[in-house]
Amino acid sequence: MHSEKRAIPLRRSQSITDYLSRPSGQRRLVIGCGRTPEHVHMGSVEGMPCSLGQTHEHDFTVDVNPDASPDITMDIMLWRSSPLFTLGTGQFDQVTFEYLQRGPRRPFSATHIDLWIDAAHALLAPGGLLRFYSGLPAYLNAATQAMNRHGYRVQRGTIPPQGVPHNRHGHQWCEGARPR
Secondary structure (H helix, E strand, C coil), X not given: CCCCCCCCCCCCCCCHHHHHCCCCCCCEEEXXXXXXXXXXXXXXXXXXXXXXXXXXXCEEEEECCCCXXXXXXXXXXXXXXXXXXXXXXXXXXXXXXXCCCCCCCCCCCHHHHHHHHHHHHXXXXXXXXXXXXXXXXXXXXXXXXXXXXXXXXXXXXXECCCCCCCCCCCEXXXXXXXXX
8 A cells, every 4th residue: 555645734824823822732932943834944945854853843933934924023023013922922931042043144143132032031931941042152142141131040051963864063052941
């Protein structure tokens, strides 16, 4: 018998209202991955897996693709009026930033990272976890400083590659819990 894999149907996006109205489970926001069952897109490669090996099946993801909704530029940088923030403030148990970068010609500044951390702080419930992955020490330093400014006790670490596809060097991160 021929077995065939069925692709998960792609929807344009999942609304924040739908996500927050789920009856149970942890609420996790992922910024930067772009991989969800609803919308799989990372860069220009359809279906490229998350570098952390995650499916993000129960997560709300904000894609770096400007055609995706929500969009990182509008919903994270200009967060105060977006649906993500009008509905999601204080609602998330975890906010994770996954490898946000634009390349060496137009790197994000410490100001960008400060704004992202400010936004994540607003979205987290008291005691919620904020995690920031980056291979760039300057980004990790800026995220650590921004979290410290909000009173987080920040830890830094590295996860070894452990056979995760598209990850030859491991993962560097900083994280902290929102003060209660």
